[in-house]
Amino acid sequence: MTNVAEASTGIPVTEAAPGRQVAEPNIWSRSALGAVLLLSIVMDFFQLGQNGYGNLYYAAGVRSMTDSWHNFFFVSLDPGGFVTVDKPPVGFWLQTLSSKIFGFTPFSIFFPQALCGVLSVLLLYMLVRRHFGVVAGLVASLVLALTPISVVTNRNNTIDSVLALALLLAAWAVIQAAESGKLRWLLLSAGLVGLGFNVKMAEAYLIIPALGLVYLLCAPRKIWTRSWHLLLALLVLLVVSLSWAAIVDLTPVSQRPYVGSTKDNSELSLAFGYNGLNRLHITVGDNNHTSATGKQSTTVRREDVKVTRPAANNSSGSFLLLFHLFTVSLGSQIAWFLPCALLGMLALVWQRRPNFQKDRQQLGLVLWGIWFLTMAVFFSLDNSFHQYYLVVLAPGLSACVGIGLVTMWQDYRRAGWRGWLLPLTLALTAFAQVYIVTSYPLWSQWLIPLVGGVMLLVVILLLILRLLAWGLGRMNSVLVGSGLALVCLALLALLIAPTLWSGYVVMHNTESSFPTAGPNAHEKTAPALPKALVELVNVDHKLVAYLIAHQGNTQFLVATPSSGTADPLILSTNKPVMALGGFGGSDPIVTTADLKELIVQQKVRFFLLSASTRNVHAVVDGLSSAYRASVSAAGSKLGGSGQQEGVPTWVASNCKLVPTSKWRSTKGGGNTSTLHLYDCADMVNRATAK
Structure with missing residues (x-):
């Protein structure tokens, strides 16, 4: 051999x-x-790690897991062990x-x-x-x-x-x-x-x-x-x-957090439903999360954007499905x-x-x-x-x-x-790279001539060398050395574009809950390198100070509709924050009866909600608009989905609205303009008086 x-x-x-x-x-x-x-x-x-925590949902969970073995084992999102990642x-x-x-x-x-x-x-x-x-x-x-x-x-x-x-x-x-x-x-x-x-x-x-x-x-x-x-x-x-x-499912529900993103509080359901067959659009249970557009076809999870194939409603769409990995969102x-x-x-x-x-x-x-x-x-x-x-x-x-x-x-x-396959493969690979780069005008104007020109020269010379070897009846040492040098040059040329896309990530050092490499398609100008963040999590410090000052003996600092508002508060304070509806705001963790009991038992006093529940997740200034839109739409389910129906209305009806002048900053530091803070301490007083 x-x-x-x-x-x-x-x-x-x-x-x-x-x-x-x-x-x-x-x-x-x-x-x-x-x-x-x-x-x-x-x-x-x-x-x-110089420009932020990346996925705040995961980061908040890790911070909570550092607090106790209980949170560590069950992968609790919050320090209070209310719901899991x-x-x-x-x-x-x-x-x-x-x-x-x-x-x-x-x-x-x-x-x-x-x-x-x-x-x-x-x-x-x-x-x-x-x-x-x-x-x-x-x-x-x-x-x-x-x-x-x-x-x-x-x-x-x-x-x-x-x-x-x-x-x-x-x-x-x-x-x-x-x-x-x-x-x-x-x-x-x-x-x-x-x-x-x-x-x-x-x-x-x-x-x-x-x-x-x-x-x-x-x-x-x-x-x-x-x-x-x-x-x-x-x-x-x-x-x-x-x-x-x-082990998690066999643990009594009273001794562990609720399993996030499930309807039945089961890790097995999470594994084979939400994180399993549902990802293949085979529905197992009711674990779907509606997107910002309200269409079931673009299920929203914690990331900004999800790759979707074009609908095969015409011949061009069906043809494109064969080349899905070469689409703009995936090819680069x-x-x-x-x-x-x-x-x-x-x-x-x-x-x-x-x-x-x-x-x-x-x-x-x-x-x-x-x-x-x-x-x-x-x-x-x-x-x-x-x-x-x-x-x-x-x-x-x-x-x-x-x-x-x-x-x-x-x-x-x-x-x-079979000897002709090498030049053909190099040519096809270069063609694929040129096709990918055409979606990036700022880069294609010089990358295409560079990669395409070098590869065209290499392929022509490889063909010439093979024809010479054919004429000589063998590939002598000179032709072998020349051919090997050309293949090395071809490999270097083919590595230029992926190296630039990877280097772009390193130099710009951008952080996101949805990591993708390289520049944005169709951008016309080169973006400036970002400045280091002054604060890795940007929240309203007046809100945080007010909550801490008035928390008293309650276990949870505040309750929010979902992890979108809970994550930055957990990262900023390392205190228990209750995400009432889990990640997307639609987990049936609590009912209005449960809330009343939690308040009376002094588990939670404050609720940070929105009258319309829209944009309720946009607490962190600097998150992408796509992320805010997606989680806000998912969080809107808190007011009208299953057992969560009516929770914001119930809180607004039974608790006292805190004037914004007491807790909202006028100098920024987190987008809280659409949120309302409710204080339920009077319910505890009434229950105690009885």
């Missing part, structure tokens, strides 16, 4: 197993890997641990994700190098380190970067299992996927087809042994996945190397005859190819999702790019029609 790594680079390799090649340690490979890791560290850590715990446990070590700051809650991003780059290099050599590993790790959506998510407190690392660890374990046939490695892999489920729930299961097929096709065991091994692994997967959710985040990854996998398929149990490169083909294809198809067919979900696609895509380029280079050096 041709030694791919040695033939392409001249680096000596040793055969560790049939089809498996591991480069011997040398200065070149170590230096190159060090440079890639240094680049990843700069991309993920430079200026980390609507995600599983592992990612936030890491953020809480970091906050305990470094203190509660934006850097400390971003640190675990940035570290996971760098570790993912290193682990991907090691896994790809294991079967395909140093060059493939370096290219794969470099592409991952510069993938824009990976960089921006690594620099945020969303938890998808932690999930990506967990899935890569599961891939490492299944490689061990498939090469040795040992059950313990397969069970470890299943356990790691279960751990990933406790990071981001059902999203972790996207890797199951790749892991299952690797063991089923490649493990050196009889088919029936492989089959029952997989069934046992499935059992372990389910046990690990559901263990925490089952993930699709820069998509043609290269796809054609690279095809090249490896054509180069090998099926021999999965002996050819370890076919193990890599199954693992990375199925990882890439499964997730690419899922995100192409899914009606709506948030861009940072694509982080889990990035490792598989990057691996396919590194493997594919090395494979196509080998074919290019040989006789046969």
Whole structure:
């Protein structure tokens, strides 16, 4: 079998197993890997956390979790343990641990994700190098380190970067299992996927087809042994996945917070409903959250915007669905190397005859190819999702790019029609990048000539070299060296645009509950670099001072319709704030009867509500208008949805309106212009008098 790594680079390799090649340690490979890791560290850590807390909903939860083991275990949104964050715990446990070590700051809650991003780059290099050599590993790790959506998510407190690392660890374990046939490695892999489920729930299961097929096709065991091994692994997967959710559901409701974003106060319902089948628009229960437009097709969660496919109501719409990953909202985040990854996998398929149990490169083909294809198809067919979900696609895509380029280079050096695939792939990848950049006029005017011009020259010269080799009857050392230099130049040219999009995030250092990389499409002028925020959470300090001064012995500082108003108050005071309707304002946590009891028991005294409940979430000055609109619309359900119906009216009828002059600042510091503060202390006095 041709030694791919040695033939392409001249680096000596040793055969560790049939089809498996591991480069011997040398200065070149170590230096190159060090440079890639240094680049990843700069991309993920430079200026980390200097401009805000990112997703305030998650940040408020982590701050609350630092207060007690009870809040920590149940992932409570507020210090009082009233309602949970609507995600599983592992990612936030890491953020809480970091906050305990470094203190509660934006850097400390971003640190675990940035570290996971760098570790993912290193682990991907090691896994790809294991079967395909140093060059493939370096290219794969470099592409991952510069993938824009990976960089921006690594620099945020969303938890998808932690999930990506967990899935890569599961891939490492299944490689061990498939090469040795040992059950313990397969069970470890299943356990790691279960751990990933406790990071981001059902999203972790996207890797199951790749892991299952690797063991089923490649493990050196009889088919029936492989089959029952997989069934046992499935059992372990389910046990690990559901263990925490089952413990929460078995805990008496009086001893834990309400499970946010559910109608039945169940973590299992959250996992398979709101965070599971409902994401595929398969309704389980009544967990839908209406968007700012009021249309059910654009379900609102905590993020600013959700990617939606155009409706397939005409031929052009149906055609566009086939290229969903190249749309403006997604292409610049993930699709820069998509043609290269796809054609690279095809090249490896054509180069090998099926021999999965002996050819370890076919193990890599199954693992990375199925990882890439499964997730690419899922995100192409899914009606709506948030861009940072694509982080889990990035490792598989990057691996396919590194493997594919090395494979196509080998074919290019040989006789046969497959040798023409390398120039074709480079040309198609450049064309895809040009197509993506056309939506950015300010950047396309110089990026298109640069990338397109360099790639056109490279492709022409590669074709000429191959024709010369055809005439000579072989590819001599001069032609090989020239061709390799041209491929390196092509790779550098193709990395320009994704590097700029990732670098844009690093230099502008913008924070958002909805992280996306690069400039805005169609912007006409370059934005100025932002100034550092004077305050990371901008709230009305007069309001905070009034509430603290008059809180008395009540447990909660104030009650608000949803997390939109609770988050900044929690972050500013680290006091219990009651989000009556959970994240979106529509969770049936309390009734008017419950409220009366809470007030009489002196659990809560003040209510910060709005007469119309519109814009009730816009407390934090500086949040994007899209975020304010989305959460305000969701919060409007508080006044007319299920058990929450009539709560604002009941409070307004039974409690005293506090004059705005006593608590609202006239100098800004939080948008409270549409809110009213109600004091319910008289209800306690009346109950005591009776």
